[in-house]
Amino acid sequence: MPVDGPLYPVNLIVTGRRVLVVGGGRIAADKARGLLAAGAIVHVVAPSVADEVRALGVTWEERAYARGEAAGYRLVVACTDDPEANQAVFDDGEAAGVWVNAADDPDHCSYTLPARLDRGRVLVTVSTGGHSPALASWLRDELGDRLGDEVDTLAGLLAEARADLVASGRSTQGRNWRSALDSGMLDLVRAGRLDEARQLLRASLHPADPPLPDSHP
Numbered sequence: 001m002p003v004d005g006p007l008y009p010v011n012l013i014v015t016g017r018r019v020l021v022v023g024g025g026r027i028a029a030d031k032a033r034g035l036l037a038a039g040a041i042v043h044v045v046a047p048s049v050a051d052e053v054r055a056l057g058v059t060w061e062e063r064a065y066a067r068g069e070a071a072g073y074r075l076v077v078a079c080t081d082d083p084e085a086n087q088a089v090f091d092d093g094e095a096a097g098v099w100v101n102a103a104d105d106p107d108h109c110s111y112t113l114p115a116r117l118d119r120g121r122v123l124v125t126v127s128t129g130g131h132s133p134a135l136a137s138w139l140r141d142e143l144g145d146r147l148g149d150e151v152d153t154l155a156g157l158l159a160e161a162r163a164d165l166v167a168s169g170r171s172t173q174g175r176n177w178r179s180a181l182d183s184g185m186l187d188l189v190r191a192g193r194l195d196e197a198r199q200l201l202r203a204s205l206h207p208a209d210p211p212l213p214d215s216h217p
Contacts, residue, residue, distance in 0.1 A: 005110065007129055014075060016037030019193035021058075022065050022089050023079030024049035027103050031077045031113075032058055045069075046080070065089060078102040106130040115140035120152025121159070150189045157185070157194070161201050170206070180204035 013141050017040055021032050024046030033056060044053055044060040052075035054060060065085055070076045070092040078089045078100065090108035093100035114127035115136040124143055126136045158177070165172050180201045188197040 009125070011025065011123065011129075012038075014074065016042065017074040018074045019077070020045065020070060020073040020074070021077045021079060022046065022085065023078065024053050024060070024062070024076075025102075026050070026052065028077075028079040029056065031079055031103065032056055034076070034116075036118075040075070041138065043073075049194045068092055068096075070098050070100065073098060078108065109195070117147065119145050121145055122147070122151045123153040137166045148190075150186060152196075153189050153194070154186055156197060157189070157197055157201060160198070161205060165205070173206045177205070 012037060015038065019029050019035050019040040019042050021035070021042060021044045024044055025048075028044060028046065029050065029052040032044060032053060035042050036056060036058070042056075042058040043110065044058050045063060045065055046060075047062060047064055048055075049060045049062050063078075066090060071088055076089060076093055076098055078086045079102075080086060083105070086102045086105050086108040090100050090102060090110070092098075093110060098182055099111045100109065101111050101113055109130075112127060112130060115133070116124035116139050117124040117126075124140070124142070124147070126139045128136045157179075162172050165175070183200050183204055185197045185200055188194070188200065
């Protein structure tokens with residue numbers, strides 16, 4: 001059943017961490033691909049592992065899930081159509097304190113996977129708690145039509161400004177970042193006028209401060 005209680009959103013850092021994918025078909029390939037893109041070390045276990053999964057460069061074994069093996073991983077994704085297997089993975093995860101997601105089986109999930117939109121340094125996620133994955137995907141696509149690669153460039157400009165403040169010993173707190181973002185910066189970025197966008201950002205963040213060195217010509 002869908003998740004009726006409130007969800008606590010997080011972005012997990014899985015780089016260099018072991019993740020188990022139970023299942024070897026198309027959905028398993030999709031999940032493994034996303035995990036690999038985030039830097040995870042992925043191992044796949046399934047009675048049959050499709051060529052699409054093998055081609056990803058993950059390690060894999062063609063066998064059934066072994067009770068208790070979820071405990072050896074930081075995160076587990078179950079992509080099987082076997083309720084008993086999903087139950088076993090979930091129970092093992094709960095016993096070992098390992099987070100488990102079962103694709104299209106919210107009763108056996110301790111975390112859910114939202115629809116995601118990647119724009120470089122910007123990640124936007126949409127979740128309905130399992131009530132309507134179709135709505136989550138639709139909203140993700142609606143946002144995707146409005147947000148192009150320019151938001152990644154904008155994130156880079158903001159990171160530059162933040163690094164400049166830190167390097168000069170000035171606090172990043174109390175700066176009017178929202179005013180800077182509302183000032184038309186994104187339109188300037190879309191037009192390729194990055195120098196003007198930087199100047200507008202600096203004027204918004206520290207109008208009374210001495211000017212920062214122009215280290216980004």
